[in-house]
Amino acid sequence: MSEFKRIAPQQAQALREQGAVVVDVRDPQSFALNHIAGSQHLDNHSLHDFIAKADLDKPLIVTCYHGNSSQSAAAYLVGQGFAEVYSLDGGFELWRATYPEETAQAPSQE
Structure with a gap:
C-alpha cells in the first residue's frame, strides 16, 4: 500500500478484531x-x-x-514506512454513534 485508505467504522472494527493498531490524533483532553x-x-x-x-x-x-485531520496524519505515517494505513471516515464522532460500547475514558488522575 503506497497510500492510505479511508474506511468506515464497520471496516475499522473488523480490522481491530484482527489486531490492527488504532491511534487517535485529537487533542489530549478530548482523548481523555x-x-x-x-x-x-x-x-x-x-x-x-x-x-x-x-x-x-x-x-x-x-x-x-x-475524519479530516486523520487523513493528513495517515498520509504522514505512510511516508514513515507503515505498510497498511487507514483513516477512519467520520472520525471518532461517527465511531461513537456506531459503537458506543467500544469507547473508553482515560483513568481519572485524581
Whole structure:
C-alpha cells in the first residue's frame, strides 16, 4: 500500500478484531474524555517514539474528530514506512454513534 485508505467504522472494527493498531490524533483532553477502546493517543510529543517502536507491517487505523485531520496524519505515517494505513471516515464522532460500547475514558488522575 503506497497510500492510505479511508474506511468506515464497520471496516475499522473488523480490522481491530484482527489486531490492527488504532491511534487517535485529537487533542489530549478530548482523548481523555472518550476514545476508541484500546486506542493510543498520538501527538507531536509521542509520534517519534511510536514510530520507533511500531510494527510497520501491522494495520494502522488513524482517527480524529470527524475524519479530516486523520487523513493528513495517515498520509504522514505512510511516508514513515507503515505498510497498511487507514483513516477512519467520520472520525471518532461517527465511531461513537456506531459503537458506543467500544469507547473508553482515560483513568481519572485524581
